[in-house]
Amino acid sequence: MIESIVAYGLAMGAIYALIGITYNVMFSASRVFSFTAGVLGMLGGVFGALFIRNLGMPVLLGLVLTLACGAAIGIVTEIVTVRPVLKSIEQHLYVLSTLAFALLIQQFTAIEWSTEPQPFPRLLDIGPGWFDQQFWLPVLACAATIVGLELLYRRTLVGRAFLAIAEDSYAARALGLPEQRLRMASYGLAGAIGVLAGFAGGEVLLAFFANAPMLNFYGFVPVALGGMGSNRGAVIGGFALGLFQQAANFLVGGIFASVAVFAVFIVVLLARPEGLAGAAGARRV
Amino acid sequence: MTDAPATPPIAAARAAPPRAAAKLEGLWPYLGIGLAFAALPLSGDTYWGIIATRACVYWVLVSGLNLVVGFAGQIAIGWVALLTIGAYVTSVLTAGTAVPEISPYLALALSAVAGAVSGVIVGLPALRLRTFYFAMTTLGFATIVTQIALAWRTVTGGGVGVAGPVFPGWFSTPWGFYYLCLGLAALCTWMTANIAASRFGRALVAVRDAEVAAEAAGISKRALLVTVFLFSGAVAGIAGGLFASLQSYITPDAFTFDLSVLFFISILIGGRGSILGPLLGTILLTVLPEIAAPLVAWSTFLYAALLLLIVLLMPGGIAELIDYKNRRPLSRHRELAPRPELLGRILKDHARPGTLSLNGIVVTFGGVRAVDGLDLEIRPGEVHGLIGPNGSGKTTTLNVVSGYNAPDLGTVRLGEAVLPPGMTHLRAARRIARTFQTPRLIGAASVLENVMIGGTIDGRGSFAESVLALPRHWRTEAVLREAAMRALSAVGLEQLAAVRADRLQHSELRFLEIARALMLRPAFLLLDEPAAGLSAEEIRRLATLIVAITRQGTGVLLVEHHADLIFDICDRITVLNLGTILAAGTPAEIRSHRDVVNAYLGA
Numbered sequence: 001m002i003e004s005i006v007a008y009g010l011a012m013g014a015i016y017a018l019i020g021i022t023y024n025v026m027f028s029a030s031r032v033f034s035f036t037a038g039v040l041g042m043l044g045g046v047f048g049a050l051f052i053r054n055l056g057m058p059v060l061l062g063l064v065l066t067l068a069c070g071a072a073i074g075i076v077t078e079i080v081t082v083r084p085v086l087k088s089i090e091q092h093l094y095v096l097s098t099l100a101f102a103l104l105i106q107q108f109t110a111i112e113w114s115t116e117p118q119p120f121p122r123l124l125d126i127g128p129g130w131f132d133q134q135f136w137l138p139v140l141a142c143a144a145t146i147v148g149l150e151l152l153y154r155r156t157l158v159g160r161a162f163l164a165i166a167e168d169s170y171a172a173r174a175l176g177l178p179e180q181r182l183r184m185a186s187y188g189l190a191g192a193i194g195v196l197a198g199f200a201g202g203e204v205l206l207a208f209f210a211n212a213p214m215l216n217f218y219g220f221v222p223v224a225l226g227g228m229g230s231n232r233g234a235v236i237g238g239f240a241l242g243l244f245q246q247a248a249n250f251l252v253g254g255i256f257a258s259v260a261v262f263a264v265f266i267v268v269l270l271a272r273p274e275g276l277a278g279a280a281g282a283r284r285v
Numbered sequence: 286m287t288d289a290p291a292t293p294p295i296a297a298a299r300a301a302p303p304r305a306a307a308k309l310e311g312l313w314p315y316l317g318i319g320l321a322f323a324a325l326p327l328s329g330d331t332y333w334g335i336i337a338t339r340a341c342v343y344w345v346l347v348s349g350l351n352l353v354v355g356f357a358g359q360i361a362i363g364w365v366a367l368l369t370i371g372a373y374v375t376s377v378l379t380a381g382t383a384v385p386e387i388s389p390y391l392a393l394a395l396s397a398v399a400g401a402v403s404g405v406i407v408g409l410p411a412l413r414l415r416t417f418y419f420a421m422t423t424l425g426f427a428t429i430v431t432q433i434a435l436a437w438r439t440v441t442g443g444g445v446g447v448a449g450p451v452f453p454g455w456f457s458t459p460w461g462f463y464y465l466c467l468g469l470a471a472l473c474t475w476m477t478a479n480i481a482a483s484r485f486g487r488a489l490v491a492v493r494d495a496e497v498a499a500e501a502a503g504i505s506k507r508a509l510l511v512t513v514f515l516f517s518g519a520v521a522g523i524a525g526g527l528f529a530s531l532q533s534y535i536t537p538d539a540f541t542f543d544l545s546v547l548f549f550i551s552i553l554i555g556g557r558g559s560i561l562g563p564l565l566g567t568i569l570l571t572v573l574p575e576i577a578a579p580l581v582a583w584s585t586f587l588y589a590a591l592l593l594l595i596v597l598l599m600p601g602g603i604a605e606l607i608d609y610k611n612r613r614p615l616s617r618h619r620e621l622a623p624r625p626e627l628l629g630r631i632l633k634d635h636a637r638p639g640t641l642s643l644n645g646i647v648v649t650f651g652g653v654r655a656v657d658g659l660d661l662e663i664r665p666g667e668v669h670g671l672i673g674p675n676g677s678g679k680t681t682t683l684n685v686v687s688g689y690n691a692p693d694l695g696t697v698r699l700g701e702a703v704l705p706p707g708m709t710h711l712r713a714a715r716r717i718a719r720t721f722q723t724p725r726l727i728g729a730a731s732v733l734e735n736v737m738i739g740g741t742i743d744g745r746g747s748f749a750e751s752v753l754a755l756p757r758h759w760r761t762e763a764v765l766r767e768a769a770m771r772a773l774s775a776v777g778l779e780q781l782a783a784v785r786a787d788r789l790q791h792s793e794l795r796f797l798e799i800a801r802a803l804m805l806r807p808a809f810l811l812l813d814e815p816a817a818g819l820s821a822e823e824i825r826r827l828a829t830l831i832v833a834i835t836r837q838g839t840g841v842l843l844v845e846h847h848a849d850l851i852f853d854i855c856d857r858i859t860v861l862n863l864g865t866i867l868a869a870g871t872p873a874e875i876r877s878h879r880d881v882v883n884a885y886l887g888a
Binding site: 033080081084085091092093095096097099100101103104107108111213214216217220224253254255258259262265266269270273 | 360362409410413414415416417418420421422424425426428429432433435436542546553582583585586588589590592593596597600
């Protein structure tokens with residue numbers, strides 16, 4: 001039993017962590033949290049099943065196409081729901097515009113794809129058992145994303161420009177950085193990471209439209225607790241959440257796991273609204 | 286020329302139409318909708334009867350949620366949770382399977398209690414968390430409630446469900462039940478309209494659009510929001526009971542997230558800060574999928590598309606669309622003509638707590654000592670000028686007095702009493718009023734309503750009295766309105782009383798803030814760069830006004846860059862540099878102070 005808790009918990013944890021990173025990449029570029037993070041995760045499963053299982057494409061081609069679709073949706077999110085309301089960010093219209101867009105995609109998927117969970121194709125022929133590919137593929141995807149992001153941010157000029165925007169977008173613009181294009185690129189990147197989460201975790205999550213709100217919430221928990229914008233917080237928090245949830249699932253049943261996660265989420269946030277690792281807010285007057 | 290002369294625009298904007306006429310004008314859309322709904326049974330169409338019943342039930346919930354989302358601006362998405370709780374409480378108590386059976390009316394009342402308690406539980410995080418976080422917690426709560434309903438089989442029946450309540454007698458017939466729901470919907474409309482038109486409604490909008498200014502006016506966000514969550518939860522619980530009866534049998538599947546979306550989007554489509562808009566929105570969204578059957582599956586998709594369009598193209602919603610009054614042009618040649626002679630009546634018998642004194646104030650931001658050991662004394666009836674270069678600690682000093690910055694060291698005393706550090710919303714009760722460097726006003730509210738915000742703490746009568754429009758509610762409203770009109774006349778803005786505040790010019794906003802501050806009958810008035818952006822003539826009028834205010838015994842702390850204004854009207858001046866006092870004294874002393882001339886004024 002302990003193996004399945006660990007294997008399943010790490011897999012779910014990696015998916016949550018990736019969705020958390022998706023939130024963070026969008027947040028760093030725009031100071032905006034988007035409800036589309038969970039939708040992207042859901043779409044990863046749907047696109048994978050559509051391309052590989054239904055259309056019979058090779059796995060690699062299916063992955064590349066899925067990532068491309070995710071990036072495209074990310075960019076559209078930026079253009080349609082974020083850019084128009086960024087000017088008056090204090091009105092928080094982005095909460096509504098991204099929610100609306102997320103609902104549009106979710107409902108469209110439910111109607112045009114299926115309202116029932118659909119199977120996701122087996123990507124590699126390893127398993128069964130606790131080392132089954134469905135458990136370690138998400139972990140691998142998560143590790144690859146972290147390494148990739150780290151290389152991007154530390155080693156490339158574009159990556160440093162991303163960091164500059166995240167640090168201080170005014171100063172970055174004053175230096176002549178094309179803020180708008182970088183923001184679009186960030187949303188594209190976030191889109192690819194989001195669908196990767198759903199693609200790698202496809203066998204665990206299945207291709208199911210209702211994964212969107214679930215991933216939205218459980219992907220946000222590590223971000224909120226770990227401090228927004230912090231990928232380290234999202235990864236640690238994501239894995240802790242995944243393991244805790246699976247342990248509680250096996251030991252006391254799913255309903256208590258959900259209630260416990262929700263209670264911890266609320267209590268921690270009420271005690272420290274900026275998250276466990278975040279910094280306090282700015283001056284108001 | 287026999288044409289009737291066109292109404293000059295200024296006359297239209299001049300004063301609100303007479304009260305009775307205005308009330309009637311605001312009432313007819315409600316009467317129209319009410320009559321149409323009341324006459325529906327005459328058609329004998331039971332299918333539309335069920336749709337209309339559903340619209341009434343939804344509106345009972347949405348009317349309360351409207352106060353949370355539309356007025357207080359809290360993004361509460363998962364409100365279906367409260368409908369679920371209300372539905373299960375009523376059904377379980379009347380079904381007699383898990384507990385002894387009780388009367389459906391009593392069960393409905395208990396579901397209101399359960400809804401109110403749950404409303405506070407869902408709402409509490411809003412006091413600490415920002416928008417997106419709060420939205421997420423409401424979503425999480427909704428998921429949890431559905432899961433519990435599924436898992437707690439012995440009581441809720443799990444996936445099998447439980448029968449909804451049946452109200453006895455005539456109310457058990459479809460049309461009888463329809464009239465029960467319609468009556469409750471009308472009651473909710475009346476109650477929430479009363480709140481909207483009370484100081485509580487204005488305070489909610491102030492918390493939404495100008496939270497900092499709301500605190501300065503003494504509005505406690507905590508108390509206000511908890512009250513509203515109680516009310517909103519209670520009506521949602523009742524809506525749940527009615528919903529269960531309408532469904533006649535409930536399972537957790539009946540409470541989908543789509544319902545939450547419908548409730549939430551009805552309000553935003555209707556327009557924030559309106560009752561009529563969300564009412565129309567609720568009717569529209571309930572009826573829309575019925576007009577064309579193929580649309581049913583796509584209804585949530587349509588709602589989402591509508592929401593996106595509204596947010597991007599028309600953030601004001603239906604309410605702004607039908608607000609034709611605020612589209613009449615204002616006169617371009619308006620002049621601010623303050624009437625300082627009215628101040629005597631406004632500031633009559635204000636509190637006289639003695640001197641406002643700061644001792645050894647130190648404020649640090651990170652490693653920077655923004656204020657470094659400051660002593661300052663502001664006396665009643667005097668203008669005390671605070672000048673200095675940018676970053677010298679002027680606004681920080683003002684913030685220490687009004688509580689927005691808590692000093693690391695030192696005390697602020699009013700007379701003998703020590704003011705608690707921080708605690709912005711307790712300053713108003715001490716009769717300390719302030720204005721802001723960037724005017725903090727509610728753009729969507731009228732000029733008059735903005736001023737009335739300033740008098741919130743002097744309102745009498747509880748929230749419940751306002752809900753039911755009892756006599757003290759009316760008296761408070763009349764007193765506040767009269768005082769606000771007088772304050773507006775004193776600063777010269779009474780002609781614009783009925784205009785939306787976001788249509789005013791910058792200089793008018795500055796005077797509007799002063800009018801709002803005067804509503805407190807302040808013992809001390811803190812002005813943060815009131816002359817910034819004003820013309821020379823307007824500055825002269827401002828000076829007259831400030832001097833007239835001090836004549837009534839109010840002490841004024843004036844943070845300003847306009848040296849002329851400072852030297853003209855101040856009784857005492859303190860010059861700050863890097864958080865410490867460079868010089869202090871009368872205008873004549875400061876003018877000849879060598880360090881000041883060198884560092885600040887220039888030769």
